[in-house]
Amino acid sequence: MALNEEILEVKDLGVNFYIEDRVIPAVDGVSFSLSKGETLGLVGESGCGKSVTALSIIGLLQTPPARIVKGEIIFKGEDLLKKSKEEMRKIRGKDISMIFQEPMTSLNPVFTVGHQISEVIMQHQNLPKKEALSKTMDMLKLVRIPLPEKVIKQYPHQLSGGMRQRVMIAIALACSPELLIADEPTTALDVTVEAQILDLINELKNKLNSAIIMISHDLGIVSEIADKIAVMYSGRIVEYADAHSVFNEPKHPYTKGLLEAVPDINTDRRQRLKEIKGVVPFPGEIKEGCRFKTRCDCARKDCMIKEPPILQVGTNYVRCWNYA
Amino acid sequence: MSAKILEVKNLKKYFPLKTNLLGREKEFVKAVDGIDFHINYGEILGLVGESGCGKSTTGRTVLRLLEPTEGRIIFEGQDITHLKKNKLRSVYKHMQLVFQDPFASLNPRKKVGNAIDEVLYVHGMKDEAQRRETVRELFDMVGLRGEEDKYPHEFSGGQRQRVVIARALAVNPKLIICDEPVSALDVSIQAQIINLLVSLKNRLGLSYLFISHDLRVVKYMSDRVAVMYLGRIVEIAPADELFKNPAHPYSRALLSVVSVLGSGKNKKKIILEGEVPNPVNPPSGCRFRTRCKYATGQCSEIEPQFKCIGNGHFVSCHLY
Numbered sequence: 001m002a003l004n005e006e007i008l009e010v011k012d013l014g015v016n017f018y019i020e021d022r023v024i025p026a027v028d029g030v031s032f033s034l035s036k037g038e039t040l041g042l043v044g045e046s047g048c049g050k051s052v053t054a055l056s057i058i059g060l061l062q063t064p065p066a067r068i069v070k071g072e073i074i075f076k077g078e079d080l081l082k083k084s085k086e087e088m089r090k091i092r093g094k095d096i097s098m099i100f101q102e103p104m105t106s107l108n109p110v111f112t113v114g115h116q117i118s119e120v121i122m123q124h125q126n127l128p129k130k131e132a133l134s135k136t137m138d139m140l141k142l143v144r145i146p147l148p149e150k151v152i153k154q155y156p157h158q159l160s161g162g163m164r165q166r167v168m169i170a171i172a173l174a175c176s177p178e179l180l181i182a183d184e185p186t187t188a189l190d191v192t193v194e195a196q197i198l199d200l201i202n203e204l205k206n207k208l209n210s211a212i213i214m215i216s217h218d219l220g221i222v223s224e225i226a227d228k229i230a231v232m233y234s235g236r237i238v239e240y241a242d243a244h245s246v247f248n249e250p251k252h253p254y255t256k257g258l259l260e261a262v263p264d265i266n267t268d269r270r271q272r273l274k275e276i277k278g279v280v281p282f283p284g285e286i287k288e289g290c291r292f293k294t295r296c297d298c299a300r301k302d303c304m305i306k307e308p309p310i311l312q313v314g315t316n317y318v319r320c321w322n323y324a
Numbered sequence: 325m326s327a328k329i330l331e332v333k334n335l336k337k338y339f340p341l342k343t344n345l346l347g348r349e350k351e352f353v354k355a356v357d358g359i360d361f362h363i364n365y366g367e368i369l370g371l372v373g374e375s376g377c378g379k380s381t382t383g384r385t386v387l388r389l390l391e392p393t394e395g396r397i398i399f400e401g402q403d404i405t406h407l408k409k410n411k412l413r414s415v416y417k418h419m420q421l422v423f424q425d426p427f428a429s430l431n432p433r434k435k436v437g438n439a440i441d442e443v444l445y446v447h448g449m450k451d452e453a454q455r456r457e458t459v460r461e462l463f464d465m466v467g468l469r470g471e472e473d474k475y476p477h478e479f480s481g482g483q484r485q486r487v488v489i490a491r492a493l494a495v496n497p498k499l500i501i502c503d504e505p506v507s508a509l510d511v512s513i514q515a516q517i518i519n520l521l522v523s524l525k526n527r528l529g530l531s532y533l534f535i536s537h538d539l540r541v542v543k544y545m546s547d548r549v550a551v552m553y554l555g556r557i558v559e560i561a562p563a564d565e566l567f568k569n570p571a572h573p574y575s576r577a578l579l580s581v582v583s584v585l586g587s588g589k590n591k592k593k594i595i596l597e598g599e600v601p602n603p604v605n606p607p608s609g610c611r612f613r614t615r616c617k618y619a620t621g622q623c624s625e626i627e628p629q630f631k632c633i634g635n636g637h638f639v640s641c642h643l644y
Binding site for chain 1 (some may be wrong): 374375470478482483510511513514515516518519522537539540541543544545560563567577578580581582590595596598599
């Protein structure tokens with residue numbers, strides 16, 4: 001792509017959760033950017049802050065207990081954090097939309113599929129009901145739902161998991177958003193259905209030229225869809241690079257560990273899997289030094305006291321003292 | 325090492341759905357519908373398939389946690405299909421289960437050490453000092469030295485799964501049924517538990533029935549792998565052979581979608597059309613025919629039988 005038109009820039013985002021009298025820093029200084037037609041993979045284990053980052057962008061963070069304490073989210077030149085609730089509602093679903101992990105809990109059980117999709121279209125495009133319904137039909141066809149004229153009148157519980165997720169995607173794409181956030185869109189689905197959905201997202205991306213943020217704990221899925229990857233650990237991005245470099249020349253010990261911890265089809269059975277020792281720290285548990293120090297095999301003296309800055313190593317950006 | 329620790333013959337488990345006026349069952353969900361397999365001593369048999377294919381039901385029926393509708397379960401040469409409940413306890417000394425969710429399988433109000441102590445007591449170890457010593461050894465074995473006096477909530481998911489494994493090991497089992505033991509865990513923790521299961525198997529000479537939907541993990545763990553689809557085993561073969569030469573069209577599609585790290589976006593995938601049919605009324609003949617691109621007229625009429633195609637590779641498909 002020659003014309004890299006940047007549409008999203010997240011700068012130094014910080015989100016704290018205030019629970020009782022504790023402050024939990026869920027996201028702490030996350031920065032990345034995204035251009036049109038580009039896919040960013042946001043990878044990390046549970047509790048690393050990837051979903052909180054996504055919810056901050058789309059403005060769906062529960063406040064309280066959460067509060068955005070620092071940073072900017074620049075979408076098409078404007079800071080989303082400065083927008084009012086009313087303005088955000090106009091953007092959400094139209095310019096930015098999101099696919100959630102669990103399609104059953106994100107669809108309304110008492111409205112038909114057709115109602116839920118056409119509502120988005122009527123809200124954002126001011127179309128009369130009749131036109132909205134015909135557009136809904138087009139959307140159902142676009143996400144390859146068989147017998148759309150039947151499904152449009154059905155309720156979510158009458159559909160299978162894969163079909164529900166397609167409906168979610170249809171809602172998300174109804175207004176051709178410029179940014180699509182997919183939060184573990186296939187985690188609740190079977191592998192063969194997962195393949196169908198990933199295929200669909202890829203195809204739609206090419207058709208609509210949307211930018212995508214793909215959140216997943218599965219590096220395999222991300223490797224199939226992402227152009228660049230940000231690996232998160234304990235509220236921070238620890239490595240950020242194009243997908244090829246992350247998989248072929250990972251720099252951060254955590255990224256390396258993640259890649260080696262997953263058995264591959266070609267992994268030799270006699271070989272012990274490389275494990276990352278210890279457990280994921282609680283957010284805010286590690287007060288000083290590198291957040292990965294308790295589980296890192298190459299932790300040194302510096303790592304214990306000072307948090308590493310982001311360093312550029314080749315094409316990768318990495319937060320690790322071993323490259324200083 | 326060819327003696328069989330477990331043999332399952334024509335196992336069926338139907339769940340009644342509706343009853344008619346006389347209280348007789350009319351419709352059934354045919355969760356497991358006639359499967360045969362065996363596990364040798366010291367072997368890991370992987371059981372893969374998508375949700376609803378009957379793999380967990382198979383695991384539970386083998387343990388008699390669910391009563392089989394039909395078929396026979398032979399454990400160490402003994403037919404346990406119709407064994408009375410009080411006699412089953414002696415079977416459970418040698419056959420144990422590890423569930424997917426370590427949060428749900430531990431009593432939150434009981435110290436983990438006491439939970440295991442109870443297992444030992446129930447299975448006849450009456451001497452308290454001896455029990456305490458055994459509990460200590462078990463915790464040592466699963467890498468939780470000195471953590472017996474904690475409650476489940478004080479552990480992370482991976483540590484809880486270690487506790488569950490320690491509890492399963494308390495009775496010196498020979499066969500452990502692992503039902504998605506690592507699916508609920510984070511990637512970095514998964515590897516720890518897999519390594520633990522492998523090293524315990526080698527140290528104690530255990531056999532596993534390893535149920536999972538994650539093909540990468542199954543490939544790594546298993547000696548042989550059985551692929552299930554809609555209540556039936558469609559293919560069974562040594563792990564390397566199955567992953568190199570999948571024969572059944574369903575296995576081929578399943579294996580083609582396994583993401584290989586760093587393979588990029590150009591991998592050739594077989595995307596299956598349609599959805600898994602309803603297990604109440606499975607298709608006639610071959611169950612996969614509604615989604616199979618090789619299906620012929622024969623497939624809808626005759627149910628394919630298991631055929632050996634060499635290298636211990638069995639497949640039920642009319643293509644062979």
